[in-house]
Amino acid sequence: MSTIAAFYGGKSILITGATGFLGKVLMEKLFRTSPDLKVIYILVRPKAGQTLQQRVFQILDSKLFEKVKEVCPNVHEKIRAIYADLNQNDFAISKEDMQELLSCTNIIFHCAATVRFDDTLRHAVQLNVTATRQLLLMASQMPKLEAFIHISTAYSNCNLKHIDEVIYPCPVEPKKIIDSLEWLDDAIIDEITPKLIRDWPNIYTYTKALGEMVVQQESRNLNIAIIRPSIVGATWQEPFPGWVDNINGPNGIIIATGKGFLRAIKATPMAVADVIPVDTVVNLMLAVGWYTAVHRPKSTLVYHITSGNMNPCNWHKMGNTTSTHSSGKPWCHTESSIAGQLDTVAHFIIGFELKNAFPRMENTWHAGVQVLATFEKIPFERPFRRPNANFTSNSFTSQYWNAVSHRAPAIIYDCYLRLTGRKPRMTKLMNRLLRTVSMLEYFINRSWEWSTYNTEMLMSELSPEDQRVFNFDVRQLNWLEYIENYVLGVKKYLLKEDMAGIPKAKQRLKRLRNIHYLFNTALFLIAWRLLIARSQMARNVWFFIVSFCYKFLSYFRASSTLKV
Numbered sequence: 001m002s003t004i005a006a007f008y009g010g011k012s013i014l015i016t017g018a019t020g021f022l023g024k025v026l027m028e029k030l031f032r033t034s035p036d037l038k039v040i041y042i043l044v045r046p047k048a049g050q051t052l053q054q055r056v057f058q059i060l061d062s063k064l065f066e067k068v069k070e071v072c073p074n075v076h077e078k079i080r081a082i083y084a085d086l087n088q089n090d091f092a093i094s095k096e097d098m099q100e101l102l103s104c105t106n107i108i109f110h111c112a113a114t115v116r117f118d119d120t121l122r123h124a125v126q127l128n129v130t131a132t133r134q135l136l137l138m139a140s141q142m143p144k145l146e147a148f149i150h151i152s153t154a155y156s157n158c159n160l161k162h163i164d165e166v167i168y169p170c171p172v173e174p175k176k177i178i179d180s181l182e183w184l185d186d187a188i189i190d191e192i193t194p195k196l197i198r199d200w201p202n203i204y205t206y207t208k209a210l211g212e213m214v215v216q217q218e219s220r221n222l223n224i225a226i227i228r229p230s231i232v233g234a235t236w237q238e239p240f241p242g243w244v245d246n247i248n249g250p251n252g253i254i255i256a257t258g259k260g261f262l263r264a265i266k267a268t269p270m271a272v273a274d275v276i277p278v279d280t281v282v283n284l285m286l287a288v289g290w291y292t293a294v295h296r297p298k299s300t301l302v303y304h305i306t307s308g309n310m311n312p313c314n315w316h317k318m319g320n321t322t323s324t325h326s327s328g329k330p331w332c333h334t335e336s337s338i339a340g341q342l343d344t345v346a347h348f349i350i351g352f353e354l355k356n357a358f359p360r361m362e363n364t365w366h367a368g369v370q371v372l373a374t375f376e377k378i379p380f381e382r383p384f385r386r387p388n389a390n391f392t393s394n395s396f397t398s399q400y401w402n403a404v405s406h407r408a409p410a411i412i413y414d415c416y417l418r419l420t421g422r423k424p425r426m427t428k429l430m431n432r433l434l435r436t437v438s439m440l441e442y443f444i445n446r447s448w449e450w451s452t453y454n455t456e457m458l459m460s461e462l463s464p465e466d467q468r469v470f471n472f473d474v475r476q477l478n479w480l481e482y483i484e485n486y487v488l489g490v491k492k493y494l495l496k497e498d499m500a501g502i503p504k505a506k507q508r509l510k511r512l513r514n515i516h517y518l519f520n521t522a523l524f525l526i527a528w529r530l531l532i533a534r535s536q537m538a539r540n541v542w543f544f545i546v547s548f549c550y551k552f553l554s555y556f557r558a559s560s561t562l563k564v
């Protein structure tokens with residue numbers, strides 16, 4: 001029997017952010033491996049017209065919890081949803097509920113946060129800093145509390161290049177910021193925000209750093225640990241591969257690429273794509289909960305759960321891995337038809353989509369062709385254009401792609417919508433997508449080094465059985481397999497597309513490919529016609545080609561007549 005699984009048996013566990021991506025996988029694993037746990041308290045707010053109970057039922061009825069229902073049929077009775085809004089000062093928890101939480105809780109996993117990069121400072125501080133302080137205050141009044149696990153992010157100190165498993169001080173004390181936000185009005189806050197966040201890329205990472213400082217300052221005698229995951233991605237193995245349920249991080253980009261909206265991205269191809277599967281993060285969280293409660297380390301330990309230093313994958317490879325089965329040549333179109341050749345010639349001469357002509361142009365990688373291989377195998381339904389992907393770290397090239405591959409098609413499509421009496425929407429959608437992509441750019445153009453001594457130490461402390469059941473050894477991850485499952489998971493669980501629709505989607509891709517070739521050929525012919533009309537040299541080249549072809553055909557005809 002696993003020591004960690006046994007540890008959670010009979011325990012009352014409080015989870016914040018249980019309705020989020022990480023929180024759901026955490027609950028699932030807890031119920032599956034420790035079905036004899038006493039209760040999981042979750043702090044939930046009503047949302048999107050759903051009551052607390054409806055939200056809980058929706059989670060438990062999802063595919064993610066299918067295995068749990070087999071192992072723990074009374075799972076509904078073991079979840080206790082408590083009304084709470086972390087935006088409010090005392091979380092708006094009723095007296096009775098608060099009493100129960102304070103007297104019964106054994107372990108806390110604090111996952112709730114605002115993860116939006118564009119949130120207001122006021123809201124982000126309230127949720128990521130003040131709420132953390134409030135929860136710590138509650139924790140200090142819990143006589144049975146054994147461990148408090150705070151989920152931060154590996155990017156909370158992304159203004160540094162090398163990040164150790166320590167809590168770094170912030171230039172301004174969190175308490176001062178909390179106090180000043182109470183009396184400053186929103187206009188002033190907006191004005192001072194850039195000065196406050198300095199070299200942090202956004203309010204999210206900045207407030208997560210403040211949150212860690214609060215944990216350090218308010219830890220009192222509690223057993224606390226901080227976990228810092230990097231970019232949390234779809235499940236690797238558990239409960240099944242590829243599960244994902246929100247459009248954050250890579251997920252939205254995969255959708256936008258698979259649907260043919262996003263065809264180029266400003267990314268440094270060799271920068272580390274520090275994606276970490278969500279089940280790996282959850283396994284570490286549970287191991288840390290056990291270690292913190294049982295071994296009671298003297299100080300607050302920070303654990304990095306990242307992939308870069310153990311099993312690195314870069315953005316190029318991330319786009320690339322899925323494709324090794326197909327062409328194997330990153331610079332070639334997977335089709336080798338005449339149309340394909342024509343396409344290349346058209347691109348070469350017109351200079352339209354430079355990457356086809358100069359695939360290894362400095363700073364430009366053609367990794368996207370490899371991503372295409374997955375999308376060709378598992379295409380998304382009703383794509384806007386054929387999926388394509390270009391990585392470029394050059395700002396000029398990126399602007400070029402935005403104009404040619406994103407804005408121009410959107411404008412053309414909107415004209416078409418207008419002409420057919422419909423409301424134009426593509427330009428708006430594209431602007432929104434490009435804004436989102438621009439917010440992620442900071443993270444895909446840099447690499448960080450995270451030390452993982454504590455995480456490795458913990459791994460060595462686990463029994464072989466625990467290492468198996470709570471595996472967070474990312475060295476065993478096969479990126480090729482993982483990314484394929486990831487894309488499949490996005491299709492199945494996020495887009496809710498049926499696998500039966502694949503043949504139809506493939507047909508549509510073929511149609512789009514033909515339109516693409518037709519369009520490029522037409523462009524080539526128009527450009528060539530214009531060139532011939534204006535340049536004597538072009539005319540000479542044209543006559544030379546025509547006479548050469550004529551001679552070749554005559555020779556071919558003559559030799560075949562002779563044979564007869």
Ligand SMILES: CCCCCCCCCCCCCCCCCCCCCC(=O)SCCNC(=O)CCNC(=O)[C@H](O)C(C)(C)COP(=O)(O)OP(=O)(O)OC[C@H]1O[C@@H](n2cnc3c(N)ncnc32)[C@H](O)[C@@H]1OP(=O)(O)O
Pocket residue numbers: 115116117118153154155230231232245246247248249250253254257262263264265318319368371388389390391432435436437439440443444494
């Ligand atoms: C071409 C080449 C491609 C090749 C492909 C190759 C492979 C892949 C390469 C990948 C490279 C990627 C790298 C990622 C790096 C990430 C780094 C993270 C580092 C930090 C990690 C962390 O430590 S922490 C978590 C990270 N934190 C986020 O990652 C939030 C960010 N993001 C936002 O901060 C907001 O997103 C932002 C942006 C403000 C926009 O905001 P926005 O308002 O414009 O858009 P939203 O995203 O909010 O939503 C838009 C509409 O989608 C609706 N929707 C939401 N979920 C839905 C659902 N499940 N199903 C249906 N619909 C859903 C929603 O309801 C809206 O619909 P409506 O408009 O109708 O309401």
Ligand SMILES: NC(=O)C1=CN([C@@H]2O[C@H](COP(=O)(O)OP(=O)(O)OC[C@H]3O[C@@H](n4cnc5c(N)ncnc54)[C@H](OP(=O)(O)O)[C@@H]3O)[C@@H](O)[C@H]2O)C=CC1
Pocket residue numbers: 016017018019020021022023043044045047084085086087110111112113114115127151152153154208228229230231232233246248249
């Ligand atoms: N996803 C990632 O890539 C990474 C995430 N992390 C960290 O992991 C943690 C979990 O992230 P993730 O699951 O992805 O985020 P999600 O956005 O999926 O979940 C956030 C959770 O916080 C809850 N929450 C937000 N505001 C409130 C509120 N006012 N009152 C009560 N609950 C609230 C949400 O509830 P509701 O459903 O009601 O909105 C939801 O359950 C966060 O601390 C994040 O910083 C760290 C690194 C990477």
